[in-house]
Amino acid sequence: GENVEQHPSTLSVQEGDSAVIKCTYSDSASNYFPWYKQELGKGPQLIIDIRSNVGEKKDQRIAVTLNKTAKHFSLHITETQPEDSAVYFCAASSGGSYIPTFGRGTSLIVHP
């Protein structure tokens, strides 16, 4: 089955800095890569996703990149703000499955 590794487990940055979270996956059949943000006391919320026919996708301050050859994808947050503080999960799934495999999560702390 699919295995998703996520690094780092904790990331601490100053407000205004950039943050990068990296994930690798093992199943070459995976073609959908979502990112979720989980704030304290809430369920995970989909913030951005990328499909295997695209190398990069951007939405305001967040961007995702995908390297299918190397089987890794990354989340980039620019101009971080304290409200970006949360746990971020990457995930991977293939077209035939509704069920993604999640990474272990990255706790992002943005210091004002």
Added chain:
Amino acid sequence: SAVISQKPSRDICQRGTSLTIQCQVDSQVTMMFWYRQQPGQSLTLIATANQGSEATYESGFVIDKFPISRPNLTFSTLTVSNMSPEDSSIYLCSTPGQLYNEQFFGPGTRLTVL
């Protein structure tokens, strides 16, 4: 995206008791999923609940411990039976979106077992 609510939002229970968690979706959905998120850990799928059929459980999870009901297309329950402190977790329900494979999660139920 579907709006999902869960009850209770949190509970503290005694060892050996059972708790039933409710999940309500604001639209009809074919599939609903139940996840467990242990402290500081990722999301682990417990089972898939389909209306009109038995739930499908993932490896390591059994119906006797986590019975699931799915009486209609907008509602499901998960029961955590004969609880022990190891069952202390956040329990989340989710549904797939209409596009591709995205998942939409409820707010979670934070369970503490003493």
